[in-house]
Amino acid sequence: MKKIMMGFMIACLAGCSYFISTEELARNIxxxxxxxxxxxxxxxDYHLKVLQVKIVQRTGNGFQAISQLSYQGHEYPIEVQIAKAGGGYNWSIEKDAxxxxxEIEIEKYRQQLDQELAQLAASLEPVNETTTLESGTNSYPAVEAVLHSASDNVEPIPVGNITAYSQ
Structure with missing residues (x-):
């Protein structure tokens, strides 16, 4: 009886070392x-930090997991596919994850363009030109706002073959 119990314990210990828990697998991934x-x-360059991997479903020899990533101080969940390969496991992430x-980089770029546009608009000087509008027998002065750049007084730079202008 002692030999049977000892054999059973050895089998259990060997079996336990062969199998891995989902929590341990998640930590490894x-x-x-x-x-x-x-x-x-x-x-x-993105300085991504993996905060947590949680296995949510078992599918045959593989698992589906959700990984929480930290990017610029915010958390984002992405799906991770885990597949048994040989004596271990491989993981993969979809390309569009x-x-x-x-989206964050596009928003930064849009804000930068908005700032540059606001700076450009601020550098333009409004100029009022007065014209008269005639309606029947009455004349009314009309004010039309025209924007002129501070560089309107600069002569244009020639375009094309510059050597043609120097001859």
Whole structure:
């Protein structure tokens, strides 16, 4: 009986070391993802931080997980596919999972363009020109606002073959 119990315990210990819990798998994938984001030149400039990986569904030999990424102080969830490969697991992320970065970068660019446009509009001086409008027998002065650039008095730069102007 002792030998049977000892054999059962050895089998249990061997079995436990072979299988991995979903929590341990999630921690391993989290570490692998963070190393990839730190080492891969495509991701380094974004300074992504993997906050958590949570396995949400088992599908055959693989898993579906949700990873919480931190980018510029905000958290974004992305889907991660985990598949059994050989003696371990591989993970992959869909190509469009990082669209939140594109949206943030586009918004920054739009704000920059708005600032430049506001600066350009501020550099233009409004000039009032008076004309008269005639309606039947009455004349009314009309004020028309015209914007002139501060550089209107500068002669235009020749375009084309510059050597033609120097001869």
């Amino acid at each position: 989290q570490g692998q993802m963070q190393r990839e984001f730190n080492a891969n030149p495509d991701y380094q 990082f669209t939140f970065i594109d």
